Amino acid sequence: MADRKTVVYRYATPATGGAPGEPKTNPVTTRDTLQDARRVVIKIGSSSLTTDQGLNTEAIDALVDLIASLRERGTQVVLVSSGAVAAGFPQLGLARRPKDTATQQAAAAVGQGGLMAYYSQSFGRYDTTVAQVLLTAEELMRRGQYINAHRALARLLTLDVMPIVNENDAVATREIRFGDNDRLAALTANLVKADLLVLLSDVDALYTGHPSKPDSRRIDSVGSDQDLAGVDVATPGSAGVGTGGMVTKVDAAGIAATTGIPTLLTSAPKAAAAFAGEDVGTWFEVAGRRRSARAAWLGLTAEVRGRLVLDDGAVRAVIENGRSLLAAGITEFSGQFTSGDVVEIADSHGKVLARGMVQYSSSQLPRMLGRSTETLKEELGAGYDGVVVHADDRVKLAPSHSAYR
Numbered sequence: 001m002a003d004r005k006t007v008v009y010r011y012a013t014p015a016t017g018g019a020p021g022e023p024k025t026n027p028v029t030t031r032d033t034l035q036d037a038r039r040v041v042i043k044i045g046s047s048s049l050t051t052d053q054g055l056n057t058e059a060i061d062a063l064v065d066l067i068a069s070l071r072e073r074g075t076q077v078v079l080v081s082s083g084a085v086a087a088g089f090p091q092l093g094l095a096r097r098p099k100d101t102a103t104q105q106a107a108a109a110v111g112q113g114g115l116m117a118y119y120s121q122s123f124g125r126y127d128t129t130v131a132q133v134l135l136t137a138e139e140l141m142r143r144g145q146y147i148n149a150h151r152a153l154a155r156l157l158t159l160d161v162m163p164i165v166n167e168n169d170a171v172a173t174r175e176i177r178f179g180d181n182d183r184l185a186a187l188t189a190n191l192v193k194a195d196l197l198v199l200l201s202d203v204d205a206l207y208t209g210h211p212s213k214p215d216s217r218r219i220d221s222v223g224s225d226q227d228l229a230g231v232d233v234a235t236p237g238s239a240g241v242g243t244g245g246m247v248t249k250v251d252a253a254g255i256a257a258t259t260g261i262p263t264l265l266t267s268a269p270k271a272a273a274a275f276a277g278e279d280v281g282t283w284f285e286v287a288g289r290r291r292s293a294r295a296a297w298l299g300l301t302a303e304v305r306g307r308l309v310l311d312d313g314a315v316r317a318v319i320e321n322g323r324s325l326l327a328a329g330i331t332e333f334s335g336q337f338t339s340g341d342v343v344e345i346a347d348s349h350g351k352v353l354a355r356g357m358v359q360y361s362s363s364q365l366p367r368m369l370g371r372s373t374e375t376l377k378e379e380l381g382a383g384y385d386g387v388v389v390h391a392d393d394r395v396k397l398a399p400s401h402s403a404y405r
């Protein structure tokens with residue numbers, strides 16, 4: 001990902017369905033409605049939280065002041081904070097960010113404690129209790145753990161505790177290598193059903209090219225693919241502690257957009273102005289209505305364990321008419337999965353059209369393929385109703401889906 005010169009930013013088609021009880025509308029639709037956010041995920045990068053010597057306590061205090069002011073007016077905030085590696089390597093006596101993964105993990109293990117200790121002290125000025133939540137993208141892919149993380153975060157918010165999320169770096173190598181805290185923040189925004197994602201970096205906006213170039217200009221909002229055509233995001237940050245640069249931020253905004261959540265990208269010092277309605281930073285709009293968290297989990301987060309290939313009739317029934325997928329319409333499959341796993345649903349040309357949760361395992365399926373429900377019941381017993389993926393357990397993929405991952 002890091003070597004990409006430009007990114008393609010596309011929007012999902014309007015979402016279908018919505019789990020019962022989930023809000024279908026987002027009060028934050030434009031910059032002017034930022035103040036209406038009921039729940040915000042704020043992500044801050046290493047470059048904004050650390051210096052060569054370790055934690056930048058002034059910057060952390062300023063961030064905490066901002067969050068406290070939002071909380072005071074009733075906005076719930078989940079903070080996704082990087083900085084563990086950058087805080088840890090000076091403590092280990094290293095002059096610069098280590099390159100090898102094991103030392104980065106060691107630095108994160110050292111730095112995370114100090115990071116949380118300082119957050120605890122700083123939020124203490126507002127009598128606010130903080131909670132450390134360490135996640136990995138892989139964990140969020142498993143339905144059971146996704147639900148557990150959702151429950152824990154929701155409970156922390158109702159207890160008025162300040163959740164501070166970071167990747168569990170000691171076990172998550174992808175994170176350290178690719179700077180995926182931006183992506184983690186987008187997934188967290190979906191997890192807690194936030195109204196808004198705010199990405200805070202050491203640069204105040206997305207620019208057409210690296211901000212150090214004289215002809216680079218601020219992009220004030222992104223509403224379609226065209227707004228990002230030719231935008232150069234490949235040059236890494238000059239601080240040398242951030243990991244993903246703008247590539248992962250734009251990708252994260254794309255993930256958030258597909259789940260109906262707009263993103264504001266700006267710097268920590270300008271965030272207060274943005275919340276006061278000033279035209280700062282870059283605003284990533286959302287097209288279409290909000291996806292349910294479940295649909296977003298199926299479409300974006302879940303680990304794919306296999307692929308089902310459909311005949312043309314099944315493609316029409318399932319994709320165009322929204323029916324459940326019956327064994328009769330499956331011509332072949334690949335992968336190893338059990339009931340409850342997520343698989344891709346493809347047409348006969350190999351085009352992936354949807355994802356869904358299977359009701360049967362890969363060892364049960366061979367006897368079922370191409371067979372009508374009636375035949376299945378006769379041959380295999382009444383328990384085999386032939387519905388391999390129920391319509392409620394399936395989500396159509398936007399044509400752009402792969403652009404975000």
Ligand SMILES: Nc1ncnc2c1ncn2[C@@H]1O[C@H](COP(=O)(O)OP(=O)(O)O)[C@@H](O)[C@H]1O
Pocket residue numbers: 044045046047048179200201202203205206207208209210211231232233234235236237238239240241242243244245246
């Ligand atoms: N088109 C661009 N617009 C803005 N910043 C860019 C762009 N391309 C590269 N960058 C660099 O991305 C950096 C932010 O990424 P990173 O260092 O990973 O930050 P963080 O630690 O906040 O995640 C900026 O400091 C800037 O130097």
Ligand SMILES: N[C@@H](CCC(=O)OP(=O)(O)O)C(=O)O
Pocket residue numbers: 044045046047081082083084085086108166167169175176178179180181182241242243244245
């Ligand atoms: N989990 C890592 C963060 C890695 C990361 O995504 O960094 P950044 O690009 O600064 O947001 C840490 O705490 O150091």
